Amino acid sequence: MPKIVIFAGHDHDTWEKTGGKGVRTNLEADGVYEEFDTNFIIAKGAVELLRKEGFTVLFPQQDKRRMTLKQRVDYANAHGADLMIDVHSNASASRTATGAAAFYWYNSAAGKKAADIFAKHIKANGLPTWSGGTYASQATGWSSFYMLKYSDMPAVLTESFFFTTRSDLENYLLNPKVQKVLMKIHANIALEFFGKKALDTALDSVVLPDGREVVKIGSRGADVKYAQIVLGRHGFETDIDSIFGKDTDKQTKAFQRAQGLVDDGIIGAATWAELEKKPQPKPAGSKPAEKPKGEDEMPEKAIVINSEADMPAVLKLHIRTGWGVWVRSAVKQKVAKELIIAGGGKKGLEKYGDKLTDLSGKTRRITVDNVDDYMKKL
Incomplete structure (x- = not known):
């Protein structure tokens, strides 16, 4: 069987040492989202899935050891890996940047093949993509990623959504159901790359831990109806028809702005929490x-x-x-x-x-x- 090496981007203490590769947020109990934590969860899950399929999978960060970029590439090259997958989540100065994408070295047809598999499964689940789901890393400039540039085998670096965009962080990166889907998508990169049957990654709906669904424009059902009712209680009235249309989207965004939330029109955990509070008189x-x-x-x-x-x-x-x-x-x-x-x-x-x-x-x-x-x- 082919030999796969998988890495979780960055180290377990990158935030503590640099204040980077993370973001302060009230969505986490300790007030901080650290990119490595989600990278590790997704990478570890993909490793376990591929091992069940009979692949030889190397995961040197199993014990969360620190590794420089050079140490990672040297490890993959020395062990003769047939494919390398480097798992990340993205960041941007724009607080509205969204979507997932896989990077590959610009002249590697095999790397592009792996990236295309990732993008295909992201799109199949109705999840947003950035740059159409793939991006060719160049020899110079910001996308000249060391891991792709110096690996001897086909390699792909995935960026699973933007942790600097609250809606991506809330609805995808911190959502256990989406994390499981991302584990399967990363496993499918290797499975399909080597001609094996892909795992089913169907994501019917994104459900929050308390049972509420994340709803947005185009959504329908009981949770949409309830959202419309409580929006009205807070003074943001819209038709109560169980259909999340343009007016509900407009009123949701207005409510989010009033509460100091990201006004993306997506009712996720943070917006639900504010909606379900007792309406307060305007100051x-x-x-x-x-x-x-x-x-x-x-x-x-x-x-x-x-x-x-x-x-x-x-x-x-x-x-x-x-x-x-x-x-x-x-x-x-x-x-x-x-x-x-x-x-x-x-x-x-x-x-x-x-x-x-x-x-x-x-x-x-x-x-x-x-x-x-x-x-x-x-």
């Missing part, structure tokens, strides 16, 4: 009151941000405490007895005197760290 800042509230009527604390871009830094704080979040431009008068600033500093808010806690940093990353440190003291 006074959304429509200035005719006269200021008395001190005894004000909430104890509120959070102020400089723009919606600061919202990720305070989302966990808002969820934990229930304190209202105000955009700085809306704070025309005192809105709480005490203000927690997470964007823009104290300027213009001097009327609060010593009732200010300034968590703003010179960069958004520093602000995130300041908010995390503040939460530890709560």
Whole structure:
């Protein structure tokens, strides 16, 4: 049988050492998504599936050892592997980038064959692709990946969705059902490459751990109907017809913007969590009151941000405490007895005197760290 070598991209402690190859998110219990963790889950699952099919599969990271790129390529070459699969998830400066793709060396027909198999199964499951599902790595430039460039055997580097895009992270990378599908798709790269029958990867619907489905434009059924009902409860009314059409998509996006979520129109775990909260009256800042509230009527604390871009830094704080979040431009008068600033500093808010806690940093990353440190003291 052919010999396959599989790697999980990066190392188990890359985030801790560099602060890279991961992202802060309230979707994870520890507040951080580390790319290696999902890479390892998918790679390990593919290894187990291929071994059951009788393949010789090398997985030197079984014990999560650290390996440089050179060590990985040298290992694959020294062991005479017939195919190499390097498992990753993608990242982008764009927060709307989406989809999965497989990279191959530009002049490797065998590498392209492996990449095409990956793209075919992604598309067959109705999952989004990036660059049509494949990308030819070039000898120079950003796509000159070491693993593809220096391997002696056909090689493919997969990028299974963007962990920097919340909807990809929430609906695909952190979804156990999709992870299992990705394990099979990676196994199928080897199976079909060597002329074997592919595993069935049919994904009927993406279901969240609590039983709710991820719904979006084109979806139908009971979960869509319930979403339409609760959208109306929050003031974002749409027809209740169990069909996720353009109006439901529009109202979903408006609701997501109002909650500081990514306005992609996809109702996944985070959007469901907000929808199922008891609707709250709109804060006074959304429509200035005719006269200021008395001190005894004000909430104890509120959070102020400089723009919606600061919202990720305070989302966990808002969820934990229930304190209202105000955009700085809306704070025309005192809105709480005490203000927690997470964007823009104290300027213009001097009327609060010593009732200010300034968590703003010179960069958004520093602000995130300041908010995390503040939460530890709560």
